[in-house]
Amino acid sequence: MRDLDSFCEGLPSAASKVRWVECKSAMSPSRLPGLDLTLNPYQGCAHDCTYCYAPYLMRRERERWSEVSAKADLPRLLRAEASKRRGVIGLSTATDPYQPIEAGLRLTRRCLEELVRAQARVSVLTKSDLVVRDADLLMKLPKAEVGITITTSRDDLARIFEPGAPPPSRRLRALRELNEAGLDTYVFIGPIIPYVTDAGMDELMAAIVGSGCRRAMTDRLRLRPGMLARMTSRPGAEALGDDFAPLCSSEQYLAAMERMVSDRCAAHGLRVQNAF
Ligand code: SF4
Known part of the structure; x- marks a missing residue:
């Protein structure tokens, strides 16, 4: 096992808590639509989204x-x-x-190198513009697709619920750069959050279409025990008002929001699909 200290210099403080773990196999069967196998280089996530x-x-x-x-052994297992x-x-x-x-760490990149060697079909989903670094490898894969997750066009609102992730402005720039590189991209708009996703919708649609992206996937907020309390206790959440929590708990409202976002995407010429 390698010492991670050298990798952690200059990285956000959460990175200093990274540990190596061993794994028995690289991939697992997937039950998600459109995916046959899953490959997760990490356990846990420093993006720390409150709705995760x-x-x-x-x-x-x-x-x-x-x-x-x-996962220390991942590239080696993946090769096999x-x-x-x-x-x-x-x-x-x-x-x-x-x-x-x-x-x-470049663990994901090393996995991609193995996937290029095997000429595997890959679908990436991320909230980070770091994916642009690997556009060279992704372009060597057959029919690779890259999804960028965006819950709002507003950097200030995203910071409330996605404290460790790059702001949407950087993600939208990455979406453009991936398209310019010739990759097949889609935008994952989810979870759709009341007063957050609908804020700046015009700007969001314009940025997606302007990036060259032509596909969108939507997903609604899926509350789990303790999640809403975590969301409403974040600094800045109080500005969303007293009806924020009740709206997040209303299946009817969340379904209506998802329809609204889908309709807006379709009106802007995007091919829309619900995630689940
Ligand atoms: S990016 Fe956010 S939602 Fe996705 S795994 Fe990380 S913490 Fe969870």
Whole structure:
């Protein structure tokens, strides 16, 4: 096992908590639509989005979700597995493959090198503009697609609920750069949050269309125990008003918001698909 200290210099403080873990296999079967296999280089996520439900699915302690573990053996295991297993590989589904530690660690990049070697089908989903660094490898993959998650065009609102992630302005710039590089992209608008996603919708649509992206996927807010309390206790959330919490709890309102976002995307010429 390697010492991570050298990787952590100059990275956000959460990175200093990264640990190595060993894994038995590189990929797992996926139950997500459009994906056959999942590949998660990390456990936990320093983006620390308040609405993240991955820790609930992974049965991880929510309070420790931002403590990141890196899968040490992944590139080696992937070399053996990638050429034997067929289908679209989701990179990644239970963490962000381009969270801050990846800038120094390059674990996701090393996995991509193996996937290029195997000429695998890959679908990336991230909230980070760091993905642009790997455009060279992604371009060498057959039919690779890259999704960028955006919940709002407003950097100030995103900071409330996605404290560790790059601001949407950087993600939208990344979307443009990926398209300019010739990659197939889509924007993942989700979770759709009352007073957050609908704020700056015109700017969001203009930026997506202006980036060259032609596809959108939408997803509604999916509350889990303790999640709403975590969201409303974030600094800045109080400015969203007293009806923010009730609206986040209303399935009817959330469904209406998702329809509204889908309609806006379609009106701007985007091909829209609901995530689940
Ligand atoms: S980027 Fe994704 S995996 Fe990471 S905390 Fe946010 S929602 Fe969870």
